[in-house]
Amino acid sequence: MSELGKRIQELRKQSGLTQAQLASKIEISHTQLTRYESKNIQPPADVLQRMANIFDVSIDYIVSGNKSDKVEQTLKDAELIKQFKKLDKLPEEEKNTILKVLNALIRDFNARQAYVL
Numbered sequence: 001m002s003e004l005g006k007r008i009q010e011l012r013k014q015s016g017l018t019q020a021q022l023a024s025k026i027e028i029s030h031t032q033l034t035r036y037e038s039k040n041i042q043p044p045a046d047v048l049q050r051m052a053n054i055f056d057v058s059i060d061y062i063v064s065g066n067k068s069d070k071v072e073q074t075l076k077d078a079e080l081i082k083q084f085k086k087l088d089k090l091p092e093e094e095k096n097t098i099l100k101v102l103n104a105l106i107r108d109f110n111a112r113q114a115y116v117l
Contacts, residue, residue, distance in 0.1 A: 002040040007062055009037045011055040026050040056085070 012022050023033040026047055035041045043051070048059045055062070087098060 003065060004042060004063060005037045005039070007065060008033075008051065011051070011057065011062070012037075015055060022051075022054070025054055 012019070015022075017025070019033050019037070020030050023030045026033075027050070028043075028047060036043050036047075042063070045059075048062055051062055052059045087095060090098070
């Protein structure tokens with residue numbers, strides 16, 4: 001079994017899904033999923049994206065095992081990471097409004113810090 005196949009299988013089991021259930025969720029055949037898990041066959045990008053969405057990981061993690069979810073490595077606060085993931089699912093207009101508020105808060109903080117020094 002390839003490393004990719006092992007990761008897919010691990011993620012599937014961690015999610016409590018059978019092969020048939022995952023195959024149905026990502027809209028492929030059970031046979032094809034078995035090939036991804038047990039043979040050295042890499043899923044196409046669209047299938048990888050659907051898997052990443054279901055498992056809530058990056059495509060990079062599925063393919064290479066690299067947890068370079070840069071946000072998770074940089075930000076130590078799990079609650080903040082969770083909120084940013086929720087933010088990413090909002091409509092663009094809502095995201096833009098929240099980003100403007102964040103930018104203003106960060107700008108104000110930086111300005112206060114400049115006066116402290």
